[in-house]
């Protein structure tokens with residue numbers, strides 16, 4: 001369980017997040033919702049260690065920690081809004097690059113990647129380059145890449161916004177499939193229908209007070 005307590009963040013003197021208290025429960029899906037500009041992405045970036053809070057604490061399984069420490073330990077995986085795939089690498093290499101940089105041998109990394117490609121229906125795309133993939137395929141590669149590092153919490157930033165609306169149900173099915181296998185997930189979205197279709201708990205950013 002990851003707890004965020006009294007998180008505050010301002011940009012240029014403008015408060016964006018004020019006293020945020022949120023708990024990410026093991027095996028559950030938390031949706032972080034709120035209007036545009038409310039600070040959803042900022043909160044996700046703080047949880048994933050890409051942004052630093054001005055104040056507040058994080059507690060991981062009862063122990064005080066920092067997002068940077070969690071990131072270093074590989075606790076958190078992130079699926080970015082625009083997927084952020086490496087354009088000059090094949091699907092396979094996109095998935096295996098980080099594990100091999102972390103010391104996993106190439107053969108083992110390839111083996112893990114092939115299992116993920118199979119699970120995410122990307123076997124035929126193994127040698128393809130990102131430019132040739134559909135939006136849904138790019139997103140599944142981004143998910144496979146995050147899962148290759150075996151994170152304990154998977155965060156998604158606006159997973160439906162870069163996709164054809166018809167694919168929304170596919171993403172929801174995938175998130176729910178991961179939940180069934182025990183994954184802890186956090187989904188940042190402004191899409192309330194999507195949030196409802198995946199979330200065990202919904203946290204409202206930008207309403208003031210404790211939105212959980």
Ligand SMILES: Nc1ncnc2c1ncn2[C@@H]1O[C@H](COP(=O)(O)OP(=O)(O)OP(=O)(O)O)[C@@H](O)[C@H]1O
Pocket residue numbers: 011012016034035036037038039040041042043190
């Ligand atoms: N690096 C930054 N420097 C300055 N201001 C920032 C920075 N990042 C975010 N902001 C500001 O913080 C506020 C919240 O932004 P954020 O992207 O977290 O909102 P959001 O709820 O995710 O919005 P959207 O749904 O439109 O993506 C906005 O006013 C934004 O301009």
